[in-house]
Structure formats: C-alpha cells, structure tokens
Amino acid sequence: MDLGLPAGENYANPNICFFHVVFKAAALSFYILSALFFNSFVIIFVVTALLSALDFWVVKNVSGRILVGLRWWNEINDDGESVWKFECLDQESLARMNKNDSWLFWWTLYITAGIWSVLGIFSLIRFQADYLLVVGVCLTLSAANIIGFTKCRKDAKKQLQAFAAQTFASQVSSTIHTAFSVV
Template sequence: MDLNPPPGENYANPKTCFFHVLFKAAALAFYILSALFFDSFVIIFVVTVLLGALDFWVVKNVSGRILVGLRWWNEINDLGESVWKFECLDQESMARMNKKDSWLFWWTLYLTAVAWLVLGIFSLIRFQADYLLVVGVCLALSIANIVGFTKCRKDAKKQIQQFATQTIATRFSSTLQSAFSVV
C-alpha cells in the first residue's frame, strides 16, 4: 500500500469518500466529546455504538464497493462452519479504480482501528471498564471490516492472477495449434 496519496488526481467519488469518513469521525468525536455534555453512560454507549455500526455498514456495503471495488460477507453453512464470501469487480474495472479513493479507503480503515485501540488503552489506564466496553465494540467492528476487506483484496489478487495465467495458457495453446496446423 502506497504511503502517499497520488499527486494531481481528484477523488472520483467525493460523496462516498465524505460519508466513508463522516461516520468514522462522528463515532470517534462523539465518544471523545460526549463526557463534556452527557453524564449518562447509557446515552454515550448507545449513540457511539450506533454510529460505529453505521460506519461498519457504510464501509462494508457502500464505500468498499464504490471506492475499491470489493465486497465481503460471512455465512454459516449447513455444517455450522463459517464461510467467507467475496466479490470484486472484473480486472478492467479494478484497473480503472481511482487511486486517491483507494488510498483514502485503506488509510481511514486502518487509522480508525488504531484510534479506537488508543482510546481503549486510555480507558484501561483510567480503570473505566464500562467505557472499555464501548471502545471494544467499535474496535471489533473496525477490525471486522479490516479482516474482511484484506481477505477480499487477497482473493481478488488471486483471481486476477488465475485469470492472467489462464489467458496466457489459452493464447499459447492457440498459437501452438495454429503453428502446427499450418505445417
């Protein structure tokens, strides 16, 4: 993953980028600033977890599909085993994905998890087990998206490699067939 955003390139999906960042920032900001305005832990818990869940849903079902062309979900089969399912755009569409959109997607995905982890450490140091629960839920949602999209990206790369290998093999065999059919 490139550390620097691509220069001179604009966001192809600015609205999606905005909402991708909005719910992450809203959950973090509400959690951090809520102690100034509310005395009720229940309100802080419910609103922060709701914002974290909205972020999870937007990333998983909307921004992941639009910004990086990936989608994942997990199913339980008849044997009770967890089965990961992945979707990705075709090779041509993936090559046309906006680099700046992709950069924003991946960096905010990881930085949000790091922010929740730091807030969890602060809650642990301050012996605030109830607030640690809030952070734990939001961190779990962030990590679930990281794991899902990382596995999905690896699966997409594997599919592209298989497609390329299959295409080269097909062209090579057709070239050999045409060469020997001339003789």
Template sequence: MGSQAAMLPPNYTAETVPVKTYTHPIAAFFHCAAKVAAVISYLLCGLFSSSYVINFVVTAALLAIDFWIVKNVTGRLLVGLRWWNDVDEHGQSTWKFESLDQQALERINRNDSWIFWWPLYINTLVWTALAIIALIRLNFDYLVITIIGISLTTANTAGYSKCRKDAERRAQTVGQGFASSLFQAALGVSLTSSNHFLPCK
C-alpha cells in the first residue's frame, strides 16, 4: 500500500475550529443529500414512472454522483483523507492514500468527522438491506440496482477505512521514531557526561 503526503486545503492547518459548527456545511449537506436522493429514487421512482429502464438510469446516476462526491470532495474536506486505486501494466491494483499530517488531523472538526463517517456506514447497510429485500421478493431487476449501490458504497467505505488506518499507522511510526530519537539523544548526553569522571585508582 502506498501513502503520500497530501496537498490539501490550507485551512486545516489553521487554529482549532469551534466544535459546535461545521467547517464545510455545504460539503456536509451534499454528502448526505446525495445518499438520500439515491435511496429515495430507488424506493419511489416506480410511483412516477413504470419504466424500469428510467428507474435504473436515474438511481444508478445518483449512486454514481454520490460515489464521486464522497471520493473526490467530502472525504478530503471533512476528514482530510483521500484514496484511489492504481492498476499497473500487469493488471495488479494498488491502494493509494493521502492524508493530512497528524496535528492537522487532530484539529479536524468533530462534527465534520461524525457527519462523514456515520452516513457512509449507514448507507452501506441500507443498500445491503434493500438487496436482501429484493432477493426475498425475487425482484431480480431491482436487485441489480442494489448490487450497484452496494458496490459503490462499499468501495468508498473500504477505501476510507483503509486510508484512516494507514494515517494512524504512519502517525504511530512517526511517534516511535521521535521517541527513539529522544532516547538516543539522552543516551548520548549521558555517555558524554560520564567521560568527565576520572577513573578510580
């Protein structure tokens, strides 16, 4: 897995944001609205059109929009994370991650973090439940739509979960390296000080 330092919005390095507000309210709104719109389209599209093709296209388009918003916009703005998947000439895929530095991540608004992660997880569960219902009803046409929903939402959920773990691992590595440097510096000072003592006769 690769990891790179991200070139992300400079406002993350500013002073701590008040907890009671959202740093990016518009991003938070569209993060939730796109998910709700896709689910509503799936559940209610049949009331406005009897054409399965129209229902499929509208819902799939909304799912794709939600996937794009989460992957390219709200993850970067709300939690300081970004992921993508590279495929080399041999067909092997590699996860790539970007994240803010640890100090900036610690200053991220808790409300922004909450509004990002909970809808992300809940959306995956909702599409899984809809798939189970469609399967029980033997409604295979709409089962296809739910499979698309599960695929896209799971991709973002897995990608950002891996990205967060990668950021935590790198922060832990940096912390251990800093502690090791302090220990070595202290040990060096101790050895230098001991050289000032004369040997006993």
C-alpha cells in the first residue's frame, strides 16, 4: 500500500520528526491505555490534556517551522478582532524542504485529528460525557494546528504567486524597454 511517501530520500530532521510524532502518540496512547491503570478521571484528563498541549506547542512552534517552514499565530487587534498572522520561509528555502519531513508533518496532523474524532464518537456512543470532554480538548488543539497551518500554507502559495507575477511583469517590462530603447 503506497501512501505517497517520497522514495529515495531520508528525513532531514529525524529528531524533530521524532518529537513531532512522540507527543501525539503519547497523548493517544495514554488516553487509550489509561483505563487499564487508573481509576481516576482527573488523572486521565490532566495527563492527556497536558500531553496534547505539549504536542500543540511542539507542532506550532518547532516542527512546523523546521519541517515545513511555516509558522502561525493569532492576535487580537485594538478593535477586539481576531487576526491571523502567518510566517513562511523565503521561496528558495521552501523549495528545498525535505519531502519526507513535509509528508510526515501533514499526514500525522490529519491522522491524529481523525483518531481523536473516532475516539470522540466512541465516547458519545458509550454515553461517557466526561471522556468526550477530554477528546474535545485534544481534538480542538489538533484542529487549531490543522486550520492554522492550512491557512499559512495557502498564504505562502499566494505570496509565491504574487512574487512570480511580479518577477514576470518585471522581465516583460525590462524586455520591452530594451527592445524600444534607442542606443
């Protein structure tokens, strides 16, 4: 089964990739296996939410920058409106990003959110509103990263298109100017 993983190259940042995945796996594993070891909902909630928050922070501030060259944040302006802010590497650096790193980054973001959604459905079916709360917190953090990085990627593509259009217009203008200039 080929999931589209680029062949022929290794991960450029294996340590970052490891930590990108480890907090996701830790939060999911702890949530799923915690019922075997703990009787306290409070412990399960706090530890799972903490691991999920660590994952959110690592993805937003470390692995997003290094693996895909993107960073986002949200600010409240003076009018009280929420404003999304985006950063991306320059176009040359983005073109050199490792395909495996990028593939791992995006797929783990979506797969993790999918797993939290399935766990939420199971909690709903079993009428466990308290565990649905845990899943809701973790799913919200995952969704925030997905939305933030997706918007950031779209913004980066717009910047690339604007740069390409400006460069093309500059070249055409220069060519026309050269063709009609008097020596």
